[in-house]
Amino acid sequence: xxxxVNLQVRLAKRPDGLPDDDCWSIVxxxxxxxxxxxxxxRNEFISIDPxxxxxxxxxxxxxxPVAIGEVMRARAVGEIVGSRxxxxxxxxxxxxxxxxxxxxxxxxxxxxRIDEAxxxxxxxxxxxxxxxxxxxxxxxxxxxxxxxxxxxxxxASGAVGQIVAQIARLKGCTVIGIAGGSxxxxxxxxxxxxxxxxxxxxxxxxxxxxxxxxxxxxxxxxNVGGDILDAALANLxxxxxxxxxxAISQYNNLDSVKGPKNYLSLISxxxxxxxxxxxxxxxxxxxxxxELAGWLRDxxxxxxxxxxxxxxxxxxxxxxxxxxxxFGKLVIEV
Amino acid sequence: xxxxVNLQVRLAKRPDGLPDDDCWSIVxxxxxxxxxxxxxxRNEFISIDPxxxxxxxxxxxxxxPVAIGEVMRARAVGEIVGSRxxxxxxxxxxxxxxxxxxxxxxxxxxxxRIDEAxxxxxxxxxxxxxxxxxxxxxxxxxxxxxxxxxxxxxxASGAVGQIVAQIARLKGCTVIGIAGGSxxxxxxxxxxxxxxxxxxxxxxxxxxxxxxxxxxxxxxxxNVGGDILDAALANLxxxxxxxxxxAISQYNNLDSVKGPKNYLSLISxxxxxxxxxxxxxxxxxxxxxxELAGWLRDxxxxxxxxxxxxxxxxxxxxxxxxxxxxFGKLVIEV
Numbered sequence: 001x002x003x004x005v006n007l008q009v010r011l012a013k014r015p016d017g018l019p020d021d022d023c024w025s026i027v028x029x030x031x032x033x034x035x036x037x038x039x040x041x042r043n044e045f046i047s048i049d050p051x052x053x054x055x056x057x058x059x060x061x062x063x064x065p066v067a068i069g070e071v072m073r074a075r076a077v078g079e080i081v082g083s084r085x086x087x088x089x090x091x092x093x094x095x096x097x098x099x100x101x102x103x104x105x106x107x108x109x110x111x112x113r114i115d116e117a118x119x120x121x122x123x124x125x126x127x128x129x130x131x132x133x134x135x136x137x138x139x140x141x142x143x144x145x146x147x148x149x150x151x152x153x154x155x156a157s158g159a160v161g162q163i164v165a166q167i168a169r170l171k172g173c174t175v176i177g178i179a180g181g182s183x184x185x186x187x188x189x190x191x192x193x194x195x196x197x198x199x200x201x202x203x204x205x206x207x208x209x210x211x212x213x214x215x216x217x218x219x220x221x222x223n224v225g226g227d228i229l230d231a232a233l234a235n236l237x238x239x240x241x242x243x244x245x246x247a248i249s250q251y252n253n254l255d256s257v258k259g260p261k262n263y264l265s266l267i268s269x270x271x272x273x274x275x276x277x278x279x280x281x282x283x284x285x286x287x288x289x290x291e292l293a294g295w296l297r298d299x300x301x302x303x304x305x306x307x308x309x310x311x312x313x314x315x316x317x318x319x320x321x322x323x324x325x326x327f328g329k330l331v332i333e334v
Numbered sequence: 335x336x337x338x339v340n341l342q343v344r345l346a347k348r349p350d351g352l353p354d355d356d357c358w359s360i361v362x363x364x365x366x367x368x369x370x371x372x373x374x375x376r377n378e379f380i381s382i383d384p385x386x387x388x389x390x391x392x393x394x395x396x397x398x399p400v401a402i403g404e405v406m407r408a409r410a411v412g413e414i415v416g417s418r419x420x421x422x423x424x425x426x427x428x429x430x431x432x433x434x435x436x437x438x439x440x441x442x443x444x445x446x447r448i449d450e451a452x453x454x455x456x457x458x459x460x461x462x463x464x465x466x467x468x469x470x471x472x473x474x475x476x477x478x479x480x481x482x483x484x485x486x487x488x489x490a491s492g493a494v495g496q497i498v499a500q501i502a503r504l505k506g507c508t509v510i511g512i513a514g515g516s517x518x519x520x521x522x523x524x525x526x527x528x529x530x531x532x533x534x535x536x537x538x539x540x541x542x543x544x545x546x547x548x549x550x551x552x553x554x555x556x557n558v559g560g561d562i563l564d565a566a567l568a569n570l571x572x573x574x575x576x577x578x579x580x581a582i583s584q585y586n587n588l589d590s591v592k593g594p595k596n597y598l599s600l601i602s603x604x605x606x607x608x609x610x611x612x613x614x615x616x617x618x619x620x621x622x623x624x625e626l627a628g629w630l631r632d633x634x635x636x637x638x639x640x641x642x643x644x645x646x647x648x649x650x651x652x653x654x655x656x657x658x659x660x661f662g663k664l665v666i667e668v
Contacts, residue, residue, distance in 0.1 A: 230593070244600050259564070259593030266578050266609030273607045275600030 006031045009072045009100035009314045011056055017252045018322055019056065024072070024315050032105040039083035041094055041104045047075040047125040048308075048317050048330040049159075050223075053251040071099040072314070077114060077124050078104070078334075095124050100314050102334060112285075118293040119303075126329035127163055127296055127303035128289050130278055134245060135163035136288040137281040139221060140171075142274055143243045147172030149218035150237070152209065154228050156197060157184040157304075159329035160245060163292075164221050165192040166301045173219075176212050178205060178228055180324045187327070191302060206231035216240065216269075225250045226258045233262035242266075242273040252322060304328030340365045343406045343434035343648045345390055351586045352656055353390065358406070358649050366439040373417035375428060375438045381409040381459040382642075382651050382664040383493075384557075387585040406434040406648070411448060411458050412668075429458050434648050436668060446619075452627040453637075460663035461497055461630055461637035462623050464612055468579060469497035470622040471615040473555060474505075476608050477577045481506030483552035484571070486543065488562050490531060491518040491638075493663035494579060497626075498555050499526040500635045507553075510546050512539060512562055514658045521661070525636060540565035550574065550603075559584045560592045567596035576600075576607040586656060638662030 005028045012025040034040050055066050055073050066073050076098040083090050088108055096111035098104025114124045126132060138160075145151050151168040155161040156177030165188060168175045177188035177197035185197035198208045205228055209217065216237025222229050225247025232242070250257045266273060281288075295301035306326040308317045313332055321330050339362045346359040368374050389400050389407050400407050410432040417424050422442055430445035432438025448458045460466060472494075479485050485502040489495040490511030499522060502509045511522035511531035519531035532542045539562055543551065550571025556563050559581025566576070584591045600607060615622075629635035640660040642651045647666055655664050 225598075244597070246601070247598055250598070254598075257595040257598060259595035259597055261591040261593035263578070263593055263597070263607070264559075264581055264584070264588075264591060264609075266607065267580070267611065269609065270611055270614060271609055273597070273600065275598075275603065275605055277601065277604055280604060 004031050004102070005029075006101055006103045007311050008102075009311060011066050011068055011070055011072055013068065014056060014058060015252075018319060019053070019315070020319075021315050023056070026312055029101070031103045034082045034084050034105070036084050038105055038107050039080045039085045039088045039090075041076070041078040041096070041098050041106060042081045043076040043078040043098050043102060043104060043334045045077050045122040045125055046100055046311070046314075046332040046334060047129065048314075048321050048326075048332065049075065049130070050246050050248045050251060050321065052318060053322070054254075057254065059254075071101050073097055074100045075125055075130060076104065077121050093121065095129060100311060100332075102311065118289070119296055122305055122307070122329075122331050122333075123296070123303055125331055126159060126305060127292050127301065131159035131329055132163050132292050132303070133281060133285055133288055134276070134278040135160050135167060136292060137278060137284070138243045138245050138276050139164050139167055139219070141281065142276045143219040143221060143241045145171055145173050145219045148174075150174045150176065150213050150215060151219045151221065152176045152178065152213065152217045152232055153221040153223070154178045154232075155223035155248065155324070156188045156192070156194065157327060158223060160223055161221070162188075162192055162304060162328060163301065165194050166295075168219075169193040170295065170300060176209070178224070184327065187304075191304070200228060206234050209235040213237075219243065221245060222247070224248055225260075229260045230262045233260055233265045236265050236269040236271050238269055238271075240269055240271040242271065244273060244275040248322065248324075306330045308332045310334070338365050338436070339363075340435055340437045341645050342436075343645060345400050345402055345404055345406055347402065348392060349390060349586075352653060353387070353649070354653075355649050357390070360646055363435070365437045368416045368418050368439070370418050372439055372441050373414045373419045373422045373424075375410070375412040375430070375432050375440060376415045377410040377412040377432050377436060377438060377668045379411050379456040379459055380434055380645070380648075380666040380668060381463065382648075382655050382660075382666065383409065383464070384580050384582045384585060384655065386652060387656070391588065393588075407431055408434045409459055409464060410438065411455050412438070427455065429463065434645060434666075436645065452623070453630055456639055456641070456663075456665050456667075457630070457637055459665055460493060460639060461626050461635065465493035465663055466497050466626050466637070467615060467619055467622055468610070468612040469494050469501060470626060471612060471618070472577045472579050472610050473498050473501055473553070475615065476610045477553040477555060477575045479505055479507050479553045482508075484508045484510065484547050484549060485553045485555065486510045486512065486547065486551045486566055487555040487557070488512040488566075489557035489582065489658070490522045490526070490528065491661060492557060494557055495555070496522075496526055496638060496662060497635065499528050500629075502553075503527040504629065504634060510543070512558070518661065521638075525638070534562060540568050543569040547571075553577065555579060556581070558582055563594045564596045567594055567599045570599050570603040570605050572603055572605075574603055574605040576605065578607060578609045582656065582658075640664045642666045644668070
């Protein structure tokens with residue numbers, strides 16, 4: 001093992017806006033030595049997440065920022081190839097924050113064992129991972145959608161949005177997606193079963209929502225923020241629930257976030273807007289994984305992956321995510 | 335009765351921004367004839383409310399706008415002086431939407447009988463009326479404040495804010511007010527029992543909140559919107575509840591409302607922001623009136639009134655409200 005090289009993507013400087021190539025240094029490091037109570041994971045797939053933008057900014061968030069010179073934080077799935085940890089023997093497949101590198105060292109904290117019988121490895125970063133959990137708990141617990149309601153989801157063809165759309169449809173809701181471009185919109189309708197999908201790049205989202213949701217929006221699941229959030233707020237039903245999952249349109253410009261000017265509709269519609277962090281539902285993940293795995297197996301939910309090859313693609317893959325150029329859940333195959 | 339004059343304030347044109355004098359016409363009309371199932375109320379006190387600004391704008395709200403030429407909508411309390419309605423005999427004291435005029439005609443819809451033994455007439459527009467109900471249900475039901483939590487209330491010396499501050503204190507919360515000017519801030523601390531009051535006209539609200547609420551804000555009760563809402567959002571505790579009661583800083587400029595740019599703290603703090611309309615709690619008003627009347631009687635809650643004399647003061651009284659120049663609940667004594 002020590003003869004192998006551990007390629008790592010490290011944070012070289014804090015980005016101003018969209019992180020360009022010189023924010024990262026790609027270095028060859030040694031494979032970490034395994035101390036007592038530790039194990040080493042050979043990463044197979046690395047997750048590219050919107051939250052990464054927040055992790056590299058200094059400032060108050062739910063998690064400490066990645067330090068300059070540190071390996072970039074990332075969720076990954078892989079196999080344990082060296083272990084001095086009784087609960088995590090060599091050969092175990094695991095998911096955890098193993099970083100953007102070939103080999104990650106762990107003490108087992110926040111590490112989950114993967115059951116490959118449930119779904120292929122990368123799906124444990126997608127439908128059975130954080131995006132799937134976010135969709136499941138955000139829609140069913142925070143949004144509390146009910147059969148017969150109208151659910152609108154932004155970034156509907158993305159990692160979280162594609163799962164939200166399909167669970168909402170399974171639960172008997174009318175689903176309207178919002179996505180960028182006609183290919184994505186076709187995918188959202190034909191593959192995910194949405195009743196319609198609004199191409200935010202070519203139409204007025206607010207007026208399309210008005211005609212597509214004549215009774216108003218009961219649950220708006222927002223991954224985007226900005227003008228799209230405002231368009232949804234202008235079309236809420238009475239007692240609507242707005243789930244604030246993310247705001248990818250704003251993450252590269254957090255010093256001048258566009259606040260939702262239509263937030264006063266929360267009063268006239270007796271509506272709520274609630275933020276969520278998927279980690280708060282960790283004690284119930286097993287239930288969600290089991291239910292989602294069943295839906296995947298039965299073909300009731302599809303989980304599309306967008307796979308980039310090789311660690312050195314990390315800087316461009318992250319920009320691809322923020323450009324909305326990915327289609328489904330974006331991962332790097334190591 | 336028909337020999338008397340019914341002075342009326344009617345909407346002459348829709349205001350652009352703050353309503354100036356020429357938005358209103360003050361006319362002498364006849365006292366209305368009482369039809370079958372109707373009664374006439376001689377108004378004694380008329381309530382001046384922030385919601386009035388919305389009522390005179392065309393557009394989508396929770397209630398139809400006042401038409402041009404129509405008597406201005408207003409809550410009022412008074413005595414029935416003519417009746418052909420079995421349930422509302424002459425001499426009954428009532429509260430309802432009787433308009434900015436001497437005599438209002440009603441069929442009894444949305445009219446409440448007043449028990450003068452509970453509190454003097456104008457208090458039925460204040461602590462025992464809509465502001466008191468808004469404070470009670472907004473703080474205890476929507477905000478769900480708990481003993482030991484930190485409650486921050488904006489417009490703390492206003493009609494709703496003064497009641498919120500005192501109920502929160504009674505419930506064992508640490509109360510921080512936000513108000514404009516040193517006189518109001520002194521009142522909020524000395525008369526309402528807040529631990530501190532931030533003068534938004536002279537200090538940085540966000541940094542003052544940071545030092546006054548070291549554990550963060552558990553419940554923010556917002557009557558103001560704009561920069562003050564953003565300052566509170568920047569200082570939320572985990573699982574905070576933001577009650578959106580109003581946004582008086584924005585009502586005169588609804589075409590370019592300042593959205594809360596710090597709304598993403600809802601995610602990192604797993605917080606919620608919820609709008610409320612006091613009418614949704616009408617079925618529980620009797621409980622709140624009874625409890626508030628007890629607190630008033632026992633001196634545990636004070637309800638300060640700001641009384642203007644005469645119907646012709648209506649245009650200037652409304653501007654006074656939006657200038658934040660009132661001190662406590664603003665009413666017109668007819």
